[in-house]
Amino acid sequence: MDEFALIRRYFTDGGVMRADTVLGIGDDAAVLRVPDDRQLVVTTDSLVSGVHFPAELQPDAIGHRALAANLSDLAAMGAEPAWVLLALTLPEADERWLESFSEGFFRLARSHHVALVGGNVARGPLNITITAHGLVPSGQALMRKGARPGDAVYVTGHPGDAAAGLKLIQSGHGDTSNDCVQRFCYPEPRAAAGIGLRGIASAMIDISDGLLADLSHLLAASDVGATLELAGLPLSQTLLASYPAETGRHLGLTGGDDYELCFTVPNERLSELHRRVADLGCEVTRIGSIETEAGLRLRDEHGNLKGTDSLGYRHF
């Protein structure tokens, strides 16, 4: 089956119709209408087989994860997802693989009302590159910069679950009934939280490279530092049941692929956060505070401060 037939068969109808799509798939490019009072938010991310996921991962999870990684970046800007383009490079036209992949992809796309408006299919080693477009009221995008000393540091969900799930899969215990395995295979981008935190968060980033690594990017962009309270880290019951406490904490601090959001909130907006928390679609947990002094410090249960080097983690 040639490229055009593949596209027609698996990728033309995701079931999402948007009035602001002037022209979708099937021409040299898509034509889209951005409302006058909105700014366009755009991000691109690639998943490479054997690098970002085990080659044998079920295809619907690959389709889901590839889209989720991009929708998570939109969420981290406070943008509402709207359109995506999919560039798929694959070694052969395996129809069962494509059917499962597109099922995972479109299931998530529909749940976020995201329309696939363009794409490309090529032969080659498996590579999924998605470009996602979202909309945000002009001037309200949440950025990595903006955190101020005294702001509270929050995280959504349960960091570490996805990394724990990947470890379970790699060790041959990747039963999808395990919550951590589910979180690795089918991460839920925090779109509602991103949108709900407009006007509340002073800075935000998504956790794709691990909490410490990504929070460090936020701190550097904001020119501040932070101390995290290790006792406050919201590790999940499943994570703690699957691994010893030390391993669990390490996964929570450094494990990637969670696609949770890390954000900061000024004190004067904490009550507004508490009022709005039911609309965010996920738990949010305070894990520390922004400080003037650059760098990232960890305070343990006994009140002792330590640097992040003590975790054997130096990638930032």
Added chain:
Amino acid sequence: MDEFALIRRYFTDGGVMRADTVLGIGDDAAVLRVPDDRQLVVTTDSLVSGVHFPAELQPDAIGHRALAANLSDLAAMGAEPAWVLLALTLPEADERWLESFSEGFFRLARSHHVALVGGNVARGPLNITITAHGLVPSGQALMRKGARPGDAVYVTGHPGDAAAGLKLIQSGHGDTSNDCVQRFCYPEPRAAAGIGLRGIASAMIDISDGLLADLSHLLAASDVGATLELAGLPLSQTLLASYPAETGRHLGLTGGDDYELCFTVPNERLSELHRRVADLGCEVTRIGSIETEAGLRLRDEHGNLKGTDSLGYRHF
């Protein structure tokens, strides 16, 4: 060197500043402003090593071609290029390769005033996926549909040159002083022509898969057919000097990678086309006419009609 260092070093400053870029590279996503009277035109295209270009091709040509392929799709819609995102998957952080690649990429980006506003770098087999964004006055995008019986069929430049250049490279005669080799390595997207043909062309497509294949897509989308005059095919002197006449014509009709534009013009707009031709930045040549009867026919120098199957080309 890690991903972040690579991005900083080779991809943060392309030297293009745009007032409509609210936030560029360095956050979870870019934030862009689309003017009220414009629609957004978006396309994505991948180049895979060994599939879309010889693995040993000079890196600056790879960078140029990857961007040109996308800008050509924008041109085919009549859109003015504005922003691009680059997802680069590469096996190792070869700094000489990256320096040359980014030089070729940014040279072309600057010449079209295109800003790089986002990207991703990952380890894996070489794959370059670009997503390009352009702007078009609302309602004026040129599409594949719209051609009507009686319209003239035109093509820009000299189709077949790029395919001839690739053949020369593959046979070990890829001297870049040869015009055809230049056209393969450094195709010039027809942005000025695309913009200048707004309001003149009734339908348009870019020739990336070959003149016959892409014109056939236009005909199918417009629900019409066409006859091409083989004697009118604007084959270049270099092409004809490098290959026998039959081979040259075959390359002109079926060779891919040219990134020229094929478009149709209603009779009543031909005089306007002639007035505006000096602004298009390239030659345009009439090669045939749109007809009611579906399909694509070729008329040779003796007036004999033949089907496209006679070329041994059936891919459409």
